[in-house]
Amino acid sequence: MSTALYQHFPIFAIMALFLGAFLIVLFGNIKPLRHAIALLAVTASLGFLIALVKPVMLNGEIIAYWMGARAPAGGYAIGIALEVDALSLFFGLLIATAVFVSCVYSIQYMRHDDNVSQYYTLFLMLAGGVMGLVLSGDLFNMFIMVEILTFAAVALTAFRNTVNGALEAAFKYLVVGCMGSTCILAGTIMLYAQAHTLNFAQLSAFIPGNMNTATVVAFALLYIGFSTKAFIVPFHPLAADAHGAAPASISVLISGVLTKSGIYGIIRLSYFLFQTMELGTMQFLLVFMGSVSMFVCVTMALAQHDFKRLLAFHSISQIGYVLTAVGLCTAMGISSGLYHAMNHTLFKGLLFLAAGAVLHETGTTDLGKLGGLSKKMPWTTALFLVGAFSISGIPPFNGFASKWMVYQSIYQKAVESGNIGFLFVTIIALVTSVLTLASFVKVSQSVFFGQLPKEYENVKEVPWGMRLAMGLFAVLCIVTGLFPNAVTTYLTQPAAAAVFNVANYINAMMGSGYAESVMGAAAPAAQAVTFVEVGVWQPVSWLLILIIALLAITIVAIAGQYDRVSEKAPAPAPVDGKYDLFFGGEQSVYSQVGGEDLFWGFKHNWRGYFSFMHELHSGIVNDYALWAVVALALTTLYMLIVF
Amino acid sequence: MIMFNYIASFFLIVLGFYTIVTKTNLVKTVIGLSIADYGVNLLIISIGFNPGGTAPIFTWGELNPASFFVDPIPQALTLTSIVIGACVTAMSLSLVMKLREQYGTIDTREIRRLRG
Numbered sequence: 001m002s003t004a005l006y007q008h009f010p011i012f013a014i015m016a017l018f019l020g021a022f023l024i025v026l027f028g029n030i031k032p033l034r035h036a037i038a039l040l041a042v043t044a045s046l047g048f049l050i051a052l053v054k055p056v057m058l059n060g061e062i063i064a065y066w067m068g069a070r071a072p073a074g075g076y077a078i079g080i081a082l083e084v085d086a087l088s089l090f091f092g093l094l095i096a097t098a099v100f101v102s103c104v105y106s107i108q109y110m111r112h113d114d115n116v117s118q119y120y121t122l123f124l125m126l127a128g129g130v131m132g133l134v135l136s137g138d139l140f141n142m143f144i145m146v147e148i149l150t151f152a153a154v155a156l157t158a159f160r161n162t163v164n165g166a167l168e169a170a171f172k173y174l175v176v177g178c179m180g181s182t183c184i185l186a187g188t189i190m191l192y193a194q195a196h197t198l199n200f201a202q203l204s205a206f207i208p209g210n211m212n213t214a215t216v217v218a219f220a221l222l223y224i225g226f227s228t229k230a231f232i233v234p235f236h237p238l239a240a241d242a243h244g245a246a247p248a249s250i251s252v253l254i255s256g257v258l259t260k261s262g263i264y265g266i267i268r269l270s271y272f273l274f275q276t277m278e279l280g281t282m283q284f285l286l287v288f289m290g291s292v293s294m295f296v297c298v299t300m301a302l303a304q305h306d307f308k309r310l311l312a313f314h315s316i317s318q319i320g321y322v323l324t325a326v327g328l329c330t331a332m333g334i335s336s337g338l339y340h341a342m343n344h345t346l347f348k349g350l351l352f353l354a355a356g357a358v359l360h361e362t363g364t365t366d367l368g369k370l371g372g373l374s375k376k377m378p379w380t381t382a383l384f385l386v387g388a389f390s391i392s393g394i395p396p397f398n399g400f401a402s403k404w405m406v407y408q409s410i411y412q413k414a415v416e417s418g419n420i421g422f423l424f425v426t427i428i429a430l431v432t433s434v435l436t437l438a439s440f441v442k443v444s445q446s447v448f449f450g451q452l453p454k455e456y457e458n459v460k461e462v463p464w465g466m467r468l469a470m471g472l473f474a475v476l477c478i479v480t481g482l483f484p485n486a487v488t489t490y491l492t493q494p495a496a497a498a499v500f501n502v503a504n505y506i507n508a509m510m511g512s513g514y515a516e517s518v519m520g521a522a523a524p525a526a527q528a529v530t531f532v533e534v535g536v537w538q539p540v541s542w543l544l545i546l547i548i549a550l551l552a553i554t555i556v557a558i559a560g561q562y563d564r565v566s567e568k569a570p571a572p573a574p575v576d577g578k579y580d581l582f583f584g585g586e587q588s589v590y591s592q593v594g595g596e597d598l599f600w601g602f603k604h605n606w607r608g609y610f611s612f613m614h615e616l617h618s619g620i621v622n623d624y625a626l627w628a629v630v631a632l633a634l635t636t637l638y639m640l641i642v643f
Numbered sequence: 644m645i646m647f648n649y650i651a652s653f654f655l656i657v658l659g660f661y662t663i664v665t666k667t668n669l670v671k672t673v674i675g676l677s678i679a680d681y682g683v684n685l686l687i688i689s690i691g692f693n694p695g696g697t698a699p700i701f702t703w704g705e706l707n708p709a710s711f712f713v714d715p716i717p718q719a720l721t722l723t724s725i726v727i728g729a730c731v732t733a734m735s736l737s738l739v740m741k742l743r744e745q746y747g748t749i750d751t752r753e754i755r756r757l758r759g
Binding site: 140144151155158161164165167169170181185186190240241244245304309613614617618619620621622625626629 | 656659660663664665666667669672676679680683686687690714716717720723724727730731734735738739741742745746751752754755756757758759
């Protein structure tokens, strides 16, 4: 069997990272060598994947790579396989880019830490784990990769173990993450019991026609397992804790890469393995979880005092957009969801790196203590603003393009299916976007503008290596925002088309005609997916979106006016001079209009909700484990009812 | 009596999760993780079991169509899973030790600096 050279590239892309990790264990004590190995590994990995863009994305090939050339015999997959279709490659490219930029940033960001060689080993293990997960064509291999990335992420969360809460965050993450991994393993083995194979393509051919109670329970287990990796509600507190404690370069990976691996897993499960997304009930599950994640996390973010913790909640809120769009089961929905996933990696990475730059120079991420840094760190401020504009969806930047596509696809779904519920989802998405903007106004005000506190008079700009990394993300944010058509044509649309061509995926791996022979008439036909311009230029839909937005504002306004007089608590005693009737002098010069002082009216009106949410996120690991168990029980029950 | 194995394995998984949810001692949380892991291992082994089958160890000459043995794949999976379980235990216990040093307690109700 002759194979073209590029068919070996997926395994090279994975091995480059793992090999780098092992070489750093050996030679990591020599500083220049360590950096060279790490940079070489991530660059090689990125390069191999970029070389695959032409055959996979443009020519629509699917690379099926059997380890040791053990091709399937007698209709059974007996080897371990890698399978790279456009969807895998899309996520792989995202991951490789984020890992590359994060590695560039790490070199100067981590230089004051101890044991940096262990840091790079774990860093490359984490990157290799995620890369292996998205390129794998084998369910058990996916589990192994999930474990590798969970372990590396936990260890890296606790890497700066003197940081307040780092160990605590790592432990909570380990407990709930391992519950998720246990679920994935149990689900995997239950599928094996039914189908006697672990190969993804063969499972995809076998399972949909043979659904029974065991496979449904396995689906629920796998779904919850990958949800813990994507940190969607109810697993969001773990993300917040881990982001707050981990070094900023790792936050980039946790937010940009780990969550994507969870989303990738959910897409693979629901579109390929079980092929259940045609059902309205499954669409409801994904869209509902997405909308809840969107809204809950953005409101949690509004109440945060810590820069990175706030960003972490926003990160999950944006993942809610991705999950919602993916759950629509339309070509446009998936295309927009993937586009937003890509943009999320870029702008969230940029924001976390900016937070890391602030931490690097000032030693704190407490929003109450910071202020006025724009005078001292102009580059960081400018780059942060690019990220903030992107995430809030301001037009020239990438967040606008993808969010707009997400709104449009939800709206189109509402029109097509005649389901009024999707209009509410559109409203939630719009309100979330407004709240995101509000919260980034708060962050820019309390970190970069306003008064500079006395103790930060001597703060300097971060070194060029860190600025370079942030600049890379910022350039990508602007480029992907300016050329949305190129991005959708070359990246997200091939990936979305791959999602709808399950038969191709199966046949590429198991030999042509396999899907038809196993699944019979039920085999999904290879279809050409068309991407109609969803009325971007139709004035009527603009008008309707405007009406929806006005409706949303009206609801919020009415909700705000409703004020129960009897519950009005007495105003808390002012602690700062700025709340007094008269105040001046030096105190006023250094007084900062803090993040807390913005939107106080909104927060006051919603105080019931905010204090309820604050109580709910108790920080006790038992509670988070309980949420996981409840989520598992409810999902299992729901799936048993609907199938 | 393979049914009994399945019931026992799910009982172990549920017992492990129950331990994690209810026990406030961090060491017991770690034990809960291990119990759930053992439950899954038992499940894997039970799935691969064929009544009357021999161990799946053959040389090329011995293997013939009449050979009757238990499914070797789940056994390989169990080995992997056991190794991962040991890593989970080691890593979480080391975190517990560090937490004890920093917080002076291993009670989950007091290890909650990060919340809200």
